[in-house]
Amino acid sequence: MTVEKTKTRKVVIVGTGFVGASYAYALLNQGIGSDLVLIDLDKERAEGEARDLNHGMPFRSPMKIRAGDYDECKDADMVVITAGANQKPGETRLDLATKNAKIMKGIVTQIMKNDFKGIILVATNPVDVLTHVAYDVSGLPKERVIGSGTILDTARFRYLLSEYYQIDSRNVHAYIIGEHGDSELPVWSHVQIGGVPLKKYGCMDDVAEDPDMKQIFENVRDAAYHIIERKGASYYGIGLGLARLTKAILYDENSIITVSTLFEGEYGIENVYLGIPAVVNENGVREMIELDLNKKELNELHASAKILREMTEKVLE
Structure with missing residues (x-):
């Protein structure tokens, strides 16, 4: 299936914890993409990460980086989901999957409300299960819902x-x-x-x-x-x-x-x-x-x- 290209090379990251921030830094450092939006429930954290990354801009290729909200998904080529809870002591993998599945459903619902036509990439663990959840909720073709896998x-x-x-x-x-x-x-x-x-x-x-x-x-x-x-x-x-x-x-x-x-x-x-x-x-x-x-x-x-x-x-x- 051919997807209508936005040609913006715009990436939205949902979740600015350790993984999301490390990913954003890698994108900037390697000059991948031209427009980067950071979304997090903790809006101040997302804003802080955006400012920190922008201060490195003189050392790399130009890129627009900012904190934002789900309306930014409308013209994005990719939404990359790193948000989720960590496994606590005594918690089973099924406990973690159940908890993060609820979070994933909420995130994907918000993404799709904004007429998203790009590719969803999931990195939240357990990634295989949660990618399936994202696929089920989004209604997108299977080729456009991908997990970081192995x-x-x-x-x-x-x-x-x-x-x-x-x-x-x-x-x-x-x-x-x-x-x-x-x-x-x-x-x-x-x-x-x-x-x-x-x-x-x-x-x-x-x-x-x-x-x-x-x-x-x-x-x-x-x-x-x-x-x-x-x-x-x-x-x-x-x-x-x-x-x-x-x-x-x-x-x-x-x-x-x-x-x-x-x-x-x-x-x-x-x-x-x-x-x-x-x-x-x-x-x-x-x-x-x-x-x-x-x-x-x-x-x-x-x-x-x-x-x-x-x-x-x-x-x-």
Whole structure:
């Protein structure tokens, strides 16, 4: 589906906490977009972030940055949602999903009241479930409601592999797919370094059983926990990931990025948002990349989908 382009390269961010502010800073620092609006329930916070960012303008390309409200969504190319509650001690992931689903419904309703015709990008956790909520409430086509998915998990995976093998991370090609969370999985069968399969770099023939590779994946999966233990929250990595995704959309790059998108029979999976490599351009998700997964990987992806489908059904009730 072709979306009428506004040609403004305008981005609205809903939520100016750590993630939203880090994302806004990444956009400014990389010169992505031309018009940036910050929305937050705490209007003074949004105003403060806008002022702080504007004071860096002499060091970067010109960009209009301001605090605003939902009426700014009318002519925006993208609305990026980072707002939501954090998980409290003793709270389950379902508790968090239920709480944030209510917040998400309210935000998306406000966005759509203003005749929004662009792309919604969701980063609030649990991101796969909440992206499905945004899709359900917005009424937009599935390709225009995208979650940040496993973009950060994939980046962590590539980085840790690059550290292990002492290779530039930009030359490591690997994916984490499925849930952005505990049931995610590494696609070992498709890991390559400079086009060379990983098992040729001295791993066991069954890469997934190599102790060092197992440790790398565990460090990827548990990275957020490790960061939160040390500094309270994780936000720089996802801020940069969201900026990368925004650039692919605003500049019509047709880039392959691991985003959360709606499955409609791909891999034998129906009606659930999951992280998967997809081609992303100005219209959102152009198409999903269907990797030739081995049996173990496919089973793990189906298990991840089952967990997310059950959680999504509960919050959509």
